[in-house]
Each structure stands twice: as structure tokens, then as C-alpha cells.
Amino acid sequence: MSQTIAFIGLGIMGNPMAVNLQRAGFTVRGYNPPPARTDALVEAGGTATDSLAEAVQGADVVCVMVPDSPDVQDVLLSEDGVFAHAAPGTLVIDFSSIRPDVTTGLSKVAAEKGFRLIDAPVSGGEAGAKNAKLSIMVGGAADDFAAARPVLDAVGTTVVHVGPAGAGQxxxxxxxxxxxxxxxxxxxxxxxxxxxxxxxxxxxxxxxxxxxxxxxxxxxxxxxxxxxxxxxxxxxxxxxxxxxxxxxxxxxxxxxxxxxxxxxxxxxxxxxxxxxxxxxxxxxxxxxxxxxxxxxxx
The missing domain is CATH 1.10.1040.10 (N-(1-d-carboxylethyl)-l-norvaline Dehydrogenase; domain 2)
Structure with missing residues (x-):
């Protein structure tokens, strides 16, 4: 894989997902304070970054896996966030589980700013994340889903496009x-x-x-x-x-x-x-x- 992925959020789920993407051949740059959470990714050959901006600059795909709706809004919309520092046209995959209405609103903002956003929450728990056997339900445009498919297939075994933005949530x-x-x-x-x-x-x-x-x-x-x-x-x-x-x-x-x-x-x-x-x-x-x-x- 020649794509560079910025992975934001290396918790219980995000950490093994980022590791599996690196092992699948992607170039993964991870960001999540505290820095110790990036250790497994670095050991797998990925890179730890000191800021969200550093992680997303020049990335082909940005993956987000954070706990709640306000966290996703902050990661995407803040002055130091994805939309402020990633290149227009970047594909953003939100693996977080958040409110469907928040996802719909973020999708509209993303389109206005020239980004492609899909919601792709996962099921399978820590074991599914570690074994790359997650079930992934995806909302968004069909062509964006197709573009994201190699990334999704690297972390999940059941990957289904379920409808427009917010449908995954x-x-x-x-x-x-x-x-x-x-x-x-x-x-x-x-x-x-x-x-x-x-x-x-x-x-x-x-x-x-x-x-x-x-x-x-x-x-x-x-x-x-x-x-x-x-x-x-x-x-x-x-x-x-x-x-x-x-x-x-x-x-x-x-x-x-x-x-x-x-x-x-x-x-x-x-x-x-x-x-x-x-x-x-x-x-x-x-x-x-x-x-x-x-x-x-x-």
C-alpha cells in the first residue's frame, strides 16, 4: 500500500486498529496523548506524531477513533483540527460511535470544505480490533465507501455500506x-x-x-x-x-x-x-x- 494514514485516537480500539493498518502495508502516523499509547504502533513500524496537525498534513486518509460526539467535533472542527490542516479532498473515516445527527452535520461541513467524510462505527470489541475481525457499518457516499474499502478491509471482516451519512451511526x-x-x-x-x-x-x-x-x-x-x-x-x-x-x-x-x-x-x-x-x-x-x-x- 502506498497510502499514508493519519490515525487519531489510539485507545483500546484505535491502537490495535492502527497497528493492523500498518501491518497491512499502509504508512500510519498516529496521534493520541499520552505518548505511551503510540508505543505499539511504533513497534509495528508506524510513526508517532507530536500533534494532530503533524499527523494529518499530507495524509491520504484520516481515521478518527475517539469516545464521543464532542470529541469528534473537536478533532475535525477545531483550529488545530483535521479540516484546518488536512489537504482538501482527503478521505476522513470516522470509526467513532456518535450521534447520527452530529455525523450528518459534520458531513455537510466536510463537503463545504472539500473533504470526503464517511461514518464507519465498528462492533467486535477489543478482541475484534486486535484480530482485524470487526463488523463495520458505513454511512456516506457510495464512491467514498469504495475509496475507503481497502482501509476498512484491513481492520474488519464484515464491511457493509448501509446508507447515506449518519446511517452507519x-x-x-x-x-x-x-x-x-x-x-x-x-x-x-x-x-x-x-x-x-x-x-x-x-x-x-x-x-x-x-x-x-x-x-x-x-x-x-x-x-x-x-x-x-x-x-x-x-x-x-x-x-x-x-x-x-x-x-x-x-x-x-x-x-x-x-x-x-x-x-x-x-x-x-x-x-x-x-x-x-x-x-x-x-x-x-x-x-x-x-x-x-x-x-x-x-
Missing amino acids: TVKAANQLIVACNIEVLAEAVVFLQAYGVDLGAALDVLGGGLAGSAVLQQKRGNMSQDSFEPGFRIDLHHKDMGIVTSAAREAGVVIPLGANVAQLMASARANGDGSLDHSALLRGVRRLSGLSEGGAE
Whole structure:
């Protein structure tokens, strides 16, 4: 690959994605304070930059992976941001999960300034990012999607153009709704099984082989069985995403009663100090409501 990519945001997801792009043959320049977050990219042959402006100048593609809507707006629109320093015509791929209406507005600004912007939020968690097996839902113009395809294919295995600007964020909101509800009911099932002294591993084996099976069950059963909640995707971020989907549903005039309840349970987990933990730590909230200790005992 001869393209130079500026990757802005090297957190839990962005770091392995940038590394995989470098390994795929792109020339990757990463920016994210603190500097230690660029170590893995540098070890893979990429470059760490001291500023966002330095990262994007002369880049063919700019990838953004930051936590929330205000962060994306700052990265793109600030005086030190992408639109101020990248060359017109640069393709900007926003991998962040943000509000669809914010993406639509940013797309209009990008077009006015001569940039091409697509929204490409991802699903698959830290494991998917590390293994380049993310599911990527893309909104934007068809020709911009085609131009971005080599980059997207280097970090994901399911890459789908779902519609115009903002459509990717809408599909991601639906994804987060489904995942949150799945995690919550899995947590409730675990507490229920443990209350009856059932062999949890055997129970999850048979449940996973039937209609109750899911990617959530397979990926999160270890966390819940071992009470290990190192973040692959933090409750803080899923709380933000549930705010996006509940707000968007209200604006569309549709009801998501189960999703609204799970959004409150996510907020409760955060309020109880679990925000920095993996979203599988919803299990801890079910235990609290059941009057159980962290390990499941009364």
C-alpha cells in the first residue's frame, strides 16, 4: 500500500486498529496523548506524531477513533483540527460511535470544505480490533465507501455500506441496543443458575449450542464465570451509546421499552462505580439488586 494514514485516537480500539493498518502495508502516523499509547504502533513500524496537525498534513486518509460526539467535533472542527490542516479532498473515516445527527452535520461541513467524510462505527470489541475481525457499518457516499474499502478491509471482516451519512451511526446505535440487552439477560441467567448451584460452565455450554446461543454469550461467559471485568468495552462508553439510541428512538417516535430499562441499569452500574469496567460487569448490578455479594453469595 502506498497510502499514508493519519490515525487519531489510539485507545483500546484505535491502537490495535492502527497497528493492523500498518501491518497491512499502509504508512500510519498516529496521534493520541499520552505518548505511551503510540508505543505499539511504533513497534509495528508506524510513526508517532507530536500533534494532530503533524499527523494529518499530507495524509491520504484520516481515521478518527475517539469516545464521543464532542470529541469528534473537536478533532475535525477545531483550529488545530483535521479540516484546518488536512489537504482538501482527503478521505476522513470516522470509526467513532456518535450521534447520527452530529455525523450528518459534520458531513455537510466536510463537503463545504472539500473533504470526503464517511461514518464507519465498528462492533467486535477489543478482541475484534486486535484480530482485524470487526463488523463495520458505513454511512456516506457510495464512491467514498469504495475509496475507503481497502482501509476498512484491513481492520474488519464484515464491511457493509448501509446508507447515506449518519446511517452507519444509526445501525451502530441499534447494535449497541442489542448487545446491551443481551449482556443484561446473560447476567440475569448467570445469577439465576448460580442461585440453584448448577454447574455454570456446563449450563452455558448447552445454552450456547441452542437458540439461546449468541456471540455475547461466547465472548462474555468467561468474564462472568471468573468475575473478571478488564475492559474490552467500558460501561462508561456503553452508557453513552444507550443515551444515543434512547434519544434517537424518541426523536423517531418509536418506543424501546426493554432498551430504556437496560439503559437505566447501565446508568446504575456507572453510578455504582463500575464505569471503567467491561460492560459484562452488568452482572455486578444484577447481584446488587439480588442482595448478593460480588462473588454471588448472600
